[in-house]
Amino acid sequence: MANRLFPEWHPQDAVQLTWPRVDSDWAGLLERIEATLEAIVVAIARYQNVLISVPDTATRIRLTTSFHHLGIPTQRLRLIVAPADDTWCRDHGPIAIERDGHPVLLDYTFTGWGGKFPASRDNALNRALNDQGAYRSPLESRDLILEGGAIETDGQGTLLTTEACLLNPNRNASLDREAVEAHLRQDFGVERVLWLSHGHLEGDDTDSHIDTLARFCDPQTIAYVRCDDELDSHYPSLKAMETELQSFRQANGQPYRLIPLPWPSACHDPEDGHRLPATYANFLIINGAVLAPTYGDAADAYALEALAKAFPGRDIVPIDCRSAIRQHGSLHCLTMQLPQGSLTPFAEE
Template structure:
């Protein structure tokens, strides 16, 4: 059974949350394991920031449980001991869906570490079923390799994604575009998928949408753009902008597009860092926004201004976006919202 058959729908991220889930990082799986202490501090700061707005449950490995618990004194931060390989819970955790009675279920996608890039991933693939069992939540098993960071929904039948990721042969090589689209529509219960082409240059997730665009409201999209023709992201973001200008949502509405200028091009060694203001996260009454400092101070200020105007009723809580980005992701990648439901 899937969400559509059972009349469950994935709500937009800005709807009320019961809690946020975050997985604690695992040193053995890190790209730069010598940075474990600073990455851990980045996760600690993020969890403290989210806890200013709503409860946080930290998924922690058994061997790390006691030392991680000692970092937090907030009464609304708790811990769930589940073995895992890596820390990007947006991508290997469940996607929560609600029905008209606000009852909750969880979609259990298949997970293969972004097309087999990091081995092993067997523990990560098993996290969502264990979490759903812990909370007594109905599990909907999807026959599709997919990560939560590759989709955004407006809560009214429209989903945003990229061809680069969802159609990548390293995910579901046996499935056609039409089959992938059908599975996605059925398991989050949307009517229309708006396909952009590519994600940001250097993004090792193969173009996750949560680095380039998200819904601000039904009929409104925030898009990170680049205006420097010498930057690889210029062609990418201008192409996506053109697609969105021509697109309509499931209700037939043209999109109001809010543009945010990207941070300056930044490298760590020879690796381009995937800096994105769009990797922010909605919390109850606020937004957790990564900012980057240094050469990005001007674009940081502009991103804060744009989001403050777009969401005047939300507090923009900034966090150091450089603390974990070398590991390949940022605020949105680390988090997964559990929407408020009758069980909450």
């Protein structure tokens, strides 16, 4: 049976989100992060469906009413009670592959980015959704520790990732590079793994997830974070990452078309002053559009222009992510796309 990891631009049934609990790390920012999530849901629902796991029945009822008042058609939304630890669906959500022409959802082990945070409910979330009939496709469990934000694919046999994450001993300590690649080749059907050995963001809890640094826009194009400020602490690492990307080749031997994304002004937590990992690489591709994170920064406009260049024919929809970045993540981190044919139709509820 041949497997293929779906690229993000593959036609989608829905985007999956995880709504925060009142007593989560978002407690002090709950109203603000809910407003951000609402903006994401409203934007996605213009193009496709949204599946949301919620912590309890009261939240489900409240959000159903709220989204109705926001004008979202009932048939665009499905809210299922399934408690979680946090909101970062990119990393605990299912990863979709194609097997013999049909979508299959892989449920990898999630440990809170190498044991940094509680994750037992996050790790059980996909099974809870599956038990309640959310997924039409089979859900297969995997022992391998892997987060969705750690991998990028062109959909044609190439996977892009970082050494700092996938080879970190806090993930799969018993596996070396060769063993990790063997798992990736078996599960995803990839023929090539492009490893970045440089690139990081201060304040990043993920150990350099690729979706904060460099992203496939199509099989020939990679958008990446570029720091032009030689005085910024990120400059050496991101400059070295840019050199690596310039050295990478497509399977046919041609260089990639590289689109640099601008570097926002340093973003700091207003309470303790630590730097936050704001990045324009954390965009989300959906049917007919790209949702782009913005940070109230002068570079926002340049980022939207760069993404419009990378995605001709798609709407570019800005989403203010200043609240999300307070907990060290952004737009892509909050979402997980689900491919066409993978979900139980919402109309059957």
